[in-house]
Amino acid sequence: MAIVAEQSRFSRVFWPALAWITAIVIFFPIFWLVFTSFKTDADAVKPEFLFTFTPTFENYANMVDNYDYWRFLKNSVITSVFATFFALVVGVPCAYAMAFDPSRSTKDVLMWMLSTKMLPAAAVLYPMTFLTKNFLGIYDTKFLVIVVLMLVNLPIVIWMLFSYFKEIPKEIMEAGKMDGVNMWGEIKEILIPLAWGGIASTALLTFIFCWNEAYWTVRLTTTDAATLSSLIEGNRAPEGLFFGRLSAVSTAAIGPIVVLGWFCQKQLVRGLTFGAVK
């Protein structure tokens, strides 16, 4: 890089400063949410307490009484973990077969899977409610939420895994075959150890998507299986009366995922672009 001309003093200061300002502006709403969560509901809407106020933890302390936070958190954790797990259980063999034994139709099948993601969920909302309520009797159960979250994310999971598996040299798998390892053995002994990083980042991203899902989880549950998305959507109404406590519960709802997200930036790019951008 020695050849690139020396930057002028102006651009050495100006561009980094602009980068910092941009980052602060973009991060500001999140900061404001966390900041407001330490104000009382009354202080939160008063201009005179915009930046100077006595911080309080009462919003967090009352979160359980106000919103029954733990129940929603528990549902979010359970449904996201199991949906991710089952998506991997179904996705790994599928992606494995597609990556190491592709047929002529593999490409089309992959594209078709991706296209199912584009189907507007709203188009089938009523039939889904109808089916699960009247026929299957599984409306508002964690089981239903897990199944739906798994299905919604399955195309992305398969795509991501496929893009990771594709990069493992076929020869390694062939060598395993020579040694008389059967297919399941191949997956367990060779593929999973080799693609561990890819599988882990797929799991992480799927978990984040499950956690943030806000269409099916809200509309297919009422009380028993409602997740954090439902909690927030259900409490949007009080328009300003409860900014403090709403901020606290929102912070508690996004906190774990935002922090998790910080650690998987790299995997996010690779995963979401299916390996096309590295």
Add this chain to the structure above:
Amino acid sequence: MADRKLSRLMQAPAVILLLTWMLVPLCITLFFSFIRYVLASSIRPEWTSPSIENWRGFGNYLFVWNNDGFWLAVYNSIFIVTSIIVLTVVLGLAIAILVNRTFPGQGIVRVMLISPFFVMPAVNAVLWINMILDPVLGLQGIAVGGLNEVVATLQDAPLVGWFFSLWPELIPISFRASQTSAIAVILMVTWQWTPFAVLIFMTSLQSEDQQQKEAAILDGAGKWSMFRFLTLPHLARPVSIVVMIQAIFHLSLYAEIEIVSRGNGNKNLPYLIGEMATNNIGAASATGIFAVILANVLAVFLLRMISKSLME
């Protein structure tokens, strides 16, 4: 090859699950779209159960087709998705180029930049529409109020007072109404998805061929022509992927629309369907089928566009 069978078997669960997930509800929607079916009706109670005897043919489709609300929703859907995509790509490119250099605190800057992407959509909407955009209690209201106060004080000041008395009083904008709620939705989703574009463009910029660039400098290439002829072509693939992924996610935008306007503002197709489905299932299903057709047209177009770069 015996393996072929096994390979099929391994793909079967995923394919069957997705096929069921796609086809079963869709077939029911298709059926409902051809019958008269409402959830509550005191005049025609026979319409309240889905039955083949209430066959309506293409009646629901005609009803929807001739409904202004439907076309408005189609327009809103396309307007919202296109605006978000254009904004995120342009902003994402600008910010990625800005951040793609070494400077003090770049790690923190990147962490701050990416954070909005992980915020739950429901929280995103609640946060923006209440705490930031609310015309009275939000930051918008407070800022406008503060500005008006400052101007009012200056109007009484000697010498410059006459100048400030020419200023009109600022009026905060309500983002829950039908003219503005789409703007609010576009704003909050752009905020959430620009980080995604930044991250992808930045990764792509880092993999740019530096030697090629150095050679270009030796050949006397200017900064702009280097950007135009080297960087932009290099970014073509990430841009197309960002467009596709966002089209997938934003066509079905719902939580944001619901929280921002609760039906008083701009509605997109998914929202309109949800609204119809509170009573007129027949019309909601017909609208749903139209939405599926629209999505399929887009899907074919987008997948064609990027299938090559994905399959390499």
